[in-house]
Amino acid sequence: MQKDKGKGRGVAAARRARGARVSGPRQQDGMLYEFRTCYLKPSKMNEFLENFKKNVHLRTAHSELIGYWSVELGGRMNKVFHIWKYDNFAHRTAVQKALAKDKEWQEQFLIPNLVHIDKQESESTYLVPWCKIEQPAKEGVYELATFQMKPGGPALWGDAFKRAVHAHVNRGYTKLVGVFHTEYGALNRVHVLWWHESADSRAAGRHESHEDPRVMAAVRESVNCLESQQNILLIPTSFSPLK
Structure with a gap:
């Protein structure tokens, strides 16, 4: 009987291992990283970045910024790429709602700079x-x-x-x-x-x-x-x- 129980536990462990591989390489805690790309109007690139530099503290008060870059080679010019970290999808949703109510962020950065953005792209990823x-x-x-x-x-x-x-x-x-x-x-x-x-x-x-x-x-x-x-x-x- 003990042998059968051990065999059963082994089979279950093997199934869990196979399931983990099939589900993809992701962390078990649900932490996610949002890859966000903004395509900017050529004449407004510097103005956009200077404004973000001035107001970045308003945005990072809501969630963690991992990195922020300008694209130099290998893609369309006048493009910025940034990575944001969230505990899970519920955390991201809460941050988006908070930003929508943050008048200082809206008035000092978002609204003035929307006219400088041609389009935005977003991906959610796991480390x-x-x-x-x-x-x-x-x-x-x-x-x-x-x-x-x-x-x-x-x-x-x-x-x-x-x-x-x-x-x-x-x-x-x-x-x-x-x-x-x-x-x-x-x-x-x-x-x-x-x-x-x-x-x-x-x-x-x-x-x-x-x-x-x-x-x-x-x-x-x-x-x-x-x-x-x-x-x-x-x-x-x-x-x-x-x-």
Whole structure:
């Protein structure tokens, strides 16, 4: 009887493990990170950023800002990208309601700057459980690599993707800041946020990694499940927590 109970517990544990893999790489506490992109009118980029710098404390009083960047290369110009952290979806909803009632935020930043924004995009993501957000030791530039993977979720491509990321990290070609899996937005999408000392050091590290057999072997395995990839170079603003 004890043997049967032990076997039953083993089967249940295996089912939970399979379920965790199929559900995707997400933290168990429900914490989410919103990726928000604003497309600005060309002549209003500097004015928008200066206004946000002046009033950022009004926004961060409601929720935590992880980072705020301008897009330098790899995408449309006059674009800003920022990441906000929430405890869960209920927390995000509460923050949005509070902002709608915050007259100071509305009058000093939001209303005056709405005319400068062409459009906005938003994704909700989870930080994958096998990494945490790392704070770089000094200022530099950032690279956001977005991977559109084949349908099937992490049960299909999760392990290979993890090995490819770790291959780059372990060989020291770049510094990993965080890996995020989209929950609302394009499904089967993973964002990897890297830090580099400069755009030139990034180019040098990428060239070296392309000649590293261990990195290339890991990348080839992951590429089998890849549909497309886009990389953008990000410059942190003066008020960004991640520099």
